[in-house]
Amino acid sequence: MSWQNLVLSFFLRKRLKPFLSRALEVEHVRELVSRPMWKPRAPLGWRVRQTTEPPKGEWIERDTGASNPEAGRTLLYLHGGGYFFCSPETHRPITFRLGPGAGARSFVPDYRLAPEHRFPAAVEDAVAAYRHLRDAGTPASRIVIAGDSAGGGLALAMLVALRDAGEALPAGAVLFSPWTDLACTGGSLVTNDGSDVMFHGD
DSSP states (O other): OOHHHHHHHHHIIIIIHHHHTSSOOHHHHHHHHTSOSOOOOOOTTEEEEEEOSSSOEEEEEEOTTOOOTTTTOEEEEEOOSTTTSOOTTTTHHHHHHHHHHTTOEEEEEOOOOTTTSOTTHHHHHHHHHHHHHHHTTOOGGGEEEEEETHHHHHHHHHHHHHHHTTOOOOSEEEEESOOOOTTOOOTHHHHTTTTOSSOOOO
């Protein structure tokens, strides 16, 4: 286990888990995670470009003028956060490694969050981001979807929506601990209660 993982796990267990164990304090949790312990820098040769026009989010792309042998290879990353907190910025420790490591530009949508925006707002935003990539000329065969936790579940929901609409599906999907049991019926909610660094089963 890396030292970064140890530090993050300690932070989550001591600072975030107590808030998530009682009545949800949405704004407090959002404010807590908006102040990261360290701010990673974009990898050498890469930059962050934020967009405010729909679809809102941020690009992680090669610096202008840098060679790009994998032009067109695109990662659409959907961040986790229980559908109510986190952002493209909070997930840069992942996206700064994942996209550049694959030689791919990345787009991380700043999808709408609950409780202000109820289901299916996040799914609609994810589908809109994918369609935007397609409309801009990126073929489905050059797009991979990825996401963690709620973002992993959102990636699956987006794939189902695209399939049901008869649209071309991306080349693949990479899911990190996707939240797929939104009804919270799995036995691991209880058996992992003590070891989970973020959540209490009940």
